[in-house]
Amino acid sequence: MDYLPRILISIGIGIIILLTYAAIRGYKSKKWRSTKGILLDKGTQVHISKALDSNVITWKSTHIALQYEYEVAGETYRSTRATFSDMVNKPKSSLDLLLNEYAEHDYIVVYYNPANYQDSVLFPGISIWNITPMLTGVLFIAAGVYIS
Incomplete structure (x- = not known):
């Protein structure tokens, strides 16, 4: 199962990237x-x-x-x-x-x-819902690191 940690880490990074992109767009929308x-x-x-x-x-x-x-x-x-x-x-x-x-x-x-x-x-703007779901991405990354 050498591939599972990489998959989990990739999913975590993907989640964080997607949510960061949405948060940045939300921040810019205030203007x-x-x-x-x-x-x-x-x-x-x-x-x-x-x-x-x-x-x-x-x-x-x-x-x-x-x-x-x-x-x-x-x-x-x-x-x-x-x-x-x-x-x-x-x-x-x-x-x-x-x-x-x-x-x-x-x-x-x-x-x-x-x-x-x-x-x-x-x-417009960002809310708690732009930030807290990033914890899911962190958990995926932590799980991948832990089982590697």
């Missing part, structure tokens, strides 16, 4: 311009993974599901990104906090990248 948008859809979406050749659920996670439309320079854009940590599995209470921001509103503030108008987010 993005804003515009008014319209909330088209809001809710949560459940992602389910099943074991091969069976209906046994091996993983279930809930993610925020928003869709919004906004206009910049006469062009209309649509997006689904709420935060730069959308890909991170969060507790339902955290997702509910995000959704409660829009409980009574259809009109929203959208932050867009001035270099690429299609690149947008509703909550």
